[in-house]
Amino acid sequence: MVGKPRFGSLGRSLLILAVVGWFALLILVPSLALFRAAISGGVGAFWRALTSPEALTSFQLTIGITLIATVVNTVMGLLLALVLTRHRFPGQTFVDGLVDLPFAVSPIVAGLMLVVVYGPNGWLGIPLNAIGFQVVYAWPGMVLATIFVTLPFVVREVVPVLREFGVDQEEVAYTLGAGRWRTFRKVTWPSIRWGLAYGVTLTVARSLGEFGALLVVSGNILGRTQTTTLYVHDSIESFNTEGAYAASLALAAVSFILLIGMESLRRRVAIREGTE
């Protein structure tokens, strides 16, 4: 029944035009404007700005932080999802809601929370500083901030798949003597891997782009270690617009690739849910 004429064909065409026009104006045109601005000085200038020492250092730091945050949240997210769906304990609903909490927190507030806990006068900051471990205003704080803001993604993607899949097949395998680890590997894993991959992609995308929380925990130190988003921000502040545009375009390109990955993964998850 798709395409059945309603609202007359003129009304329909106008509506399509308005919706596509709004999408183009709001999303596409600014994206193209960034592309144009980044290469306005020629490809050579763009490449020089992209490969400046500061930019390259920022790429390294961003990749490093993303790797750690993604590994931690994949492992812990998977465990949390298993605990939430396969175990039963008091306060389960509360814990379920708690997982989503980082989504409700402004990045700036997330950064402030970490400064409050791990800062020089913080509850954990005092003992950690005493043993010579600095969290805030150093890279461990940046890692912690990234882990905080990306904590829900893997859990949120894996929990519904595990609920849908149910425990029947797992219990059969276990009863037949498969053992806990083998049951997970042979029965549970194949059903959750695409949902997990989707959650991991979201985690990577968000980790690469996190800014507000990192800005707070890295402090306002001149020549601080910069992630790519911080480098973009500081470049604008210091009128190094070429550098800001070049690094922004690099980030936008990576997020575009991740988006394509997300789309194909989502289709796989949808097909899987549709056929079972």
Place this chain on the structure above:
Amino acid sequence: MSRHGIPHNSWTSLSIRTGSLLYLAVMVILPLVALGVQAAEPGPWAFWNEFTNPFAWHALKLTFTTALAMVAINAITGTATAWVLVRYDFPGKGFMNALIDLPFAVPTVVTGIMLVALYGPTSTLGAIMGQSGFAVIYQVPGIILALLFVTYPFVIRSVQPVLYEMDRAEEEAAATLGADDWTIFWRVTLPTLWPAIVTGSALSFSRALGEFGSVVMVAGNRPLATKTGPMYIFGEIESGNRHGAMVVSVVLLTCSLGILIVLNRLQRRGDESHGR
């Protein structure tokens, strides 16, 4: 717990459960409690003073009004976009559908840079708009534009599945009974859609309250003019007024959390009434 199933009281299960819940406690509960305790510590009077300080008050007011303006626009355009994507066919539909989530993938700082590249005073469009008195960047409309970009997918992705699953029989029955297209839309389609529209709007509102990266790039940071709540928090951290920053943080966080909790309740009730 289960008769034949996998035992969940064994050593492995217990340590997985303890470990993941402990992780959640340290990562989420501890920072939240620390923020709450330290914001309340100087007493209710000090809290009230920081809350009603004209700069904080204005920043919060700006955050809420811009978020409301964004929601008013997104609720309508998002519903229209979902409608067009589900009900009509047009060239480029697949391309557009795949790019809807782009704002979720693009880092917020990059969004800000895109808008500056397009509408900023150094761009052609920005210069023309500035001369004719319609400057966007470093003005309130720029903030709304940034919010519209970062929250673009929420309403669409919330309404789309409902439209897909909707039974067209009721609409067709109404048409057979002689109702015109608008009557059908208002009386039959919209009542089915509105919970999804409200959910998407509430999620985008909650997200807008905390938005920082894109807004800080386009807002210009003028106190009592274009300084939003999260920008105020960051400014107070920088200038050493940590209590002021914590008070505004608690206010923003309470609102976002409140929205998410209410949504969660409504969804759970909806699931129950549908017998799920």
